Amino acid sequence: MITDKLNYSPLVKAESNNALDQFKGTLYPSKKEEEWRYSPLKKLRKIPFINDSSFVVKNLSLLNLPKLEGNILVLENGRFNPNLSFIDNIQGLNISFISNSKENYPYSTNLKKEDYFSLLNSSYLSEGIVIRVDGNAKIEETVNVLNIVSSNNCLVNTKIDVFLNENSSLHLKQYFIGNTTSKNGFINHLNNISIKENASLVLDKFQDLNLNFNISNDCINQGRSSKVISNTFSTSGLFTRNNVTNNVNGEHCHSELNGVFSPSENEYIDNHTLINHFVANCKSFENFKGIVKGNGVGVFNGKVIVHENAQKIEAFQNNKNILLDKESIIYSKPELEIYADDVKCSHGSTTGQFDDEAIFYLRARGISLKKSKELMILGFINEVIKKCNNIDYQDFIIERLLNN
Amino acid sequence: MSYTEKDLKEDLDNKSYEFGFVTDIESEKAPVGLNEDIVRLISSKKNEPEWLLNYRLKAFEVWQTMKEPNWSHVEYEKPDFQNISYYAAPKKKKELKSLDEVDPELLKTMDKLGISIEEQKKLSGVAVDFVMDSVSVATSFKEKLGELGIIFCSFSEAVQNHPNLVQKYMGTVIPYTDNYYAALNSAVFSDGSFCYIPKGVRCPMELSTYFRINESGTGQFERTLLIADESSYVSYLEGCTAPQRDENQLHAAVVELISLDQAEIKYSTVQNWYPGDEKGVGGVYNFVTKRGICGYRSKISWTQVETGSAVTWKYPSCILKGDYSVGEFYSVAVTNNFQQADTGTKMIHVGKNTKSTIISKGISAGKSQNSYRGLVKIGKGAINARNFSQCDSLLMTDRCGAHTFPYIECENPSATVEHEATTSKIGEEQLFYCMQRGISEEKAISLIVNGYAKEVLNKLPMEFAVEAQKLLEISLEGSVG
Amino acid sequence: MKEVLIDIKDLECKIGDQKILKGLNLKVNKGEIHAIMGPNGSGKSTLSSLLAGNDNYEITNGSIFFEGEDITDLSPEERSWKGVFLAFQYPIEIPGVSNINFLRTALNEKNKFFGKDPIPAKDFLKMVSEKSALVGLDNKLKNRSVNEGFSGGEKKRNEIFQMAMLNPKLSILDETDSGLDIDALKIVAGGVNKLKSNENATIVITHYQRLLDYIVPDFVHVLHDGKIVKTGDKNLALELEKKGYDWLKINSLN
Structure with missing residues (x-):
């Protein structure tokens, strides 16, 4: 619930706040809206959110994280925490903070009324990071952005703007962490990503929210011959929702959205993706794997739109799910909207359980039931996990997925 | 009914709607508009029992509180429900026992449609319940079916002669609260078909009904109720053609199937309502609610070939309530010119070991929009449920x-x-290969499309398969981009 | 005096309402090779599945003793650790799990059971290259997903390779010859023979006598309608090859 106690962001131009009065009092879309039909918005609605920008985490080693290399930017409760961060000066890479900027941050004018959480983000913006990569700069070092919520009921609205200029490349790793000691914190994050001609971005996202909430909106705009690979790993969270909009605006682009999500007891993890093929001669690939435990709820809703005249598009969408327990639920909705004829598009969705014969085979080779199931999960997620080329990171993700 | 190359050539020369003609029979019409009085008028005209009038009135009450749905992927001008006449019946209404008594105008219509009753009677053993506008005019083979205890008659007749069966099952699969159009239909339905197959009886012939919209400005609110009692079997065919009109016509039917324990219903439809012309003017709005419920080890199989209508909104569904029950949906939907179709199915798995199969083949041409929308729901108790969908x-x-x-x-x-x-x-x-072998482009397309749709066409009874193939060809004329 | 390895007593089982084994007795000593033959549907594959602990079947009577211990209620993995190995008739494909990872997990689970440390990577790899040479398994296959995209022959060789890696006491070869050409058959049989010792035993389940030319049995049993109806030496297999099974059915009825 958004109450008067929350302050509008001083970072954003004041006039934009009028649009946001709808959030006062009740907040959020209703379940009747198609886009939100499976979301337990009740969970969010009953929490009286507060502003709290205190620093709680003393040391990153206290958090369950993989080994971090390269630049480390830590946002805690929506504020940049310099004590936990490490910024290395790298040629061609410019990092700045919206709070340091002398001008007010421009309010995103193209948001619609239905973009609830983007609107919320814009008006209550806590902090934003702007990452610019110069033309032709290939940034070898990974940029890690940690977004931690560590206070109860804390509403965090953060934003990252990424600009990749022509022929540049970047590897961005985002971590959305709900500290294990905090409850009902809510990270509402916005990624605004612009990839210019021939540039390439790898975006790894790791979400481990524990008893907190996370809504993450990604808007990716691709220029000609650019490439984006986005891998999202969601291991825990009371309410985790990813909305990815990938606008392919130039020809010969490569777009890839992958993910593994594993909601367990009382958890809800939802991946909504939209790939807009506005122009011809592009390829997109989507692969999401869901593993649902306990009474967890997993959602995959992927939409590919091939617009008029966007000929010679190849778009492939795949969603596979495993339900591990009696109460586990999956909602899968892979959608295709095609307005051009010379295309190759397909999608598939399967939901099931482990193959008993395969489990027996593993056990007959002396592998315990528990270990057999782990191996099966490993096999199930392997094709997505191997998209990350860092072994440490892979092992970490696997460990978190198996042990959550 | 064979279709020759000569016929094809004629069709190619004449690309306008083939079945576009109007039968000139005087009609008795209700005044335009919808209110409680109209509902009462319809009910009293049909001499209905009190419970049915109450049912209509409740449905009307609910309908008034509902909004026309707009979630489907179609755009159209919403019908003006106050500008529709809700009841039309041919004036020369009398009991008919044989074809001789049928109005010659009607027989001529049937000839034009290529569904001569005599021929079908002789050759294919199909009983035809011919619906002209909203009231049944002729029913054949009735006596033969009667020997087996099969009831196959118009809905109105069933209300008069088998009120217990109608009251017991009507609205049990599709309650009047279900959706906007179902509520409307429940309030103002004019007539339709009723069928009951007794326990253990295997219906020896394909039952079929041909629907037509005839009266200009007359909404069609058909209602079909089909009950297959335990361990029985029936194959039911439904086909539609409509005359050419410039204004949009509304068709909001309700079809309820009840397949009791170990029974099987095969329901096939060829739908060819007037789709509007090349410019998108006119055409039928086809907003149909079709649903069946399955008992223990029973089966419902929907097969549809949808080529007509300006706007289609239709999801023949199965509620798989009984353990080991089976639901199937096979569909070919063709849209051309400015047609819009939003069609598919719902498979609701409730019982254990239930199984469903969905095969949907969409073909879009011209500037049309063709959507498959389907729901597969596996309920909490549906242990070992299986679904396979291919769209x-x-x-x-x-x-x-x-x-x-x-x-x-x-x-x-x-x-x-x-x-x-x-x-x-x-x-x-594929096209090039065919053409290199001397097959014209149009014919090649028809060949390829028929091959593409074969999996579904094969599910149709023979009588329909031929007609369906012909329809595919006609529907796709001039569709090459 | 030979030591008994496995002793199957009065084994009866069913799947659903259907009875499959109807009182089967079989004793196998260390150092022996037993062949079990029989027509389709006689219960051969059921027996092999049951010995490995597949709980698709319900055991309604009887028990299985392995080295004197009742293993009737043990899980598949416990039986495996104790030394029971089943070469599957249809080896299962497991996408995404590499052969190497699969085997290392299997070996380490077994080590854990015996309180041993995990096998060091170096020793493991050495073992892999030794044992795979035994059945001429292509190196590339080792890094592929378990059985995925393997040809029929490759799958069967992979089974024998796994057998060599796990060094079982009792190997059950379930129709290992099916789908193999003569060259592949020789390689597989060669592998089995090399692994044979006085400490282990083999049960060969087969339809055809052909395999028994290469893996020579000490005993041949005929399984019919859930029971062993005849036992003999290797000549029985030759006789079956000539006469088929029908003459036995008549005998058993009398």
């Missing part, structure tokens, strides 16, 4: 659209749900 779309031009909106809701871990869909253009290599 393919074929695009003929670069101005049409093909869309797939599957909803998969799985709430039981022992279930297996598989969905596959592909969208592609008609194969240029």
